[in-house]
Amino acid sequence: IPWNEVALETAREVEKEVMPLFGTPKAGEAIGENVSGDVTKYVDKVAEDVVLSRLQPLGVNVVSEEIGFIDNGSNYTVIVDPIDGSYNFAAGIPIFAFSFAVFKGRKPIYGAIYEFVTKTFYEALPGEGAYMDGKPIRVRKPERGKEALSFYTRGRCLGLIERVKRVRVLGAIAVELTYLAKGALDGVLDIRNYVRTTDIAAGVLIAREAGAIVTDEAGRELELRLDATSKTNIIAVNDRYLLDMILEEL
Numbered sequence: 731i732p733w734n735e736v737a738l739e740t741a742r743e744v745e746k747e748v749m750p751l752f753g754t755p756k757a758g759e760a761i762g763e764n765v766s767g768d769v770t771k772y773v774d775k776v777a778e779d780v781v782l783s784r785l786q787p788l789g790v791n792v793v794s795e796e797i798g799f800i801d802n803g804s805n806y807t808v809i810v811d812p813i814d815g816s817y818n819f820a821a822g823i824p825i826f827a828f829s830f831a832v833f834k835g836r837k838p839i840y841g842a843i844y845e846f847v848t849k850t851f852y853e854a855l856p857g858e859g860a861y862m863d864g865k866p867i868r869v870r871k872p873e874r875g876k877e878a879l880s881f882y883t884r885g886r887c888l889g890l891i892e893r894v895k896r897v898r899v900l901g902a903i904a905v906e907l908t909y910l911a912k913g914a915l916d917g918v919l920d921i922r923n924y925v926r927t928t929d930i931a932a933g934v935l936i937a938r939e940a941g942a943i944v945t946d947e948a949g950r951e952l953e954l955r956l957d958a959t960s961k962t963n964i965i966a967v968n969d970r971y972l973l974d975m976i977l978e979e980l
């Protein structure tokens with residue numbers, strides 16, 4: 731299966747269906763609750779329906795943020811967030827993306843994130859590298875005292891704010907992980923025990939391939955659970971010293 735084509739074509743079709751709803755009250759209407767107990771907005775449903783009808787003919791297993799796990803007895807599992815950052819989308823804040831990761835058994839074989847507003851396509855080819863619109867990307871080397879961190883802590887770890895220069899909370903962790911991968915941020919931290927694999931799978935693959943260190947709250951290599959409901963903490967950084975600094979503050 732040519733995963734890069736499936737990912738990009740699906741993203742483009744989602745884009746076509748959802749972009750007319752950008753910043754509209756309709757997009758944010760609550761229409762139900764998803765498998766992890768979060769609100770499903772109208773736009774989430776529109777986007778997910780596109781994804782499911784695209785993937786269905788492939789006969790693969792699908793883990794998608796709203797509907798959960800669809801087991802087709804396949805060796806391949808696609809972990810999708812049809813739109814990460816749906817609050818931003820409905821509110822008219824232009825930071826949200828399509829997130830798509832493929833596993834063969836438990837092994838990651840492909841990851842992609844498509845940022846709708848900038849039309850940027852990020853990919854991870856495990857073992858080969860990370861790419862932005864086909865060109866290789868790498869994390870940057872942080873400068874001490876000049877770090878920029880994305881930061882979801884629900885009041886924990888506040889000492890860290892004083893130890894870095896910039897704090898950003900952009901509201902779409904998939905996008906924030908690509909920013910780490912391309913050297914626009916130095917770290918992404920979410921320690922609310924809130925993110926699910928659908929939020930981070932592709933972003934973790936892309937960040938890792940770009941050279942990031944991605945761990946759990948204890949500083950151990952983060953393992954992605956291939957389901958729709960487990961929640962996790964994540965620390966993703968471009969340098970060991972930043973990981974140590976964060977662990978010290980936890």
Ligand code: IPD
Pocket residue numbers: 768795811813814815816817882900901902903904924925929
């Ligand atoms: C959300 C985004 C956000 C994170 C939230 C998620 P959604 O996903 O990833 O960055 O802080 O925890 O729920 O619901 O917009 O797909």
Ligand code: CA
Pocket residue numbers: 795811813814815928929
């Ligand atoms: Ca999400």
Ligand code: CA
Pocket residue numbers: 774795811812813814815816
């Ligand atoms: Ca979502």
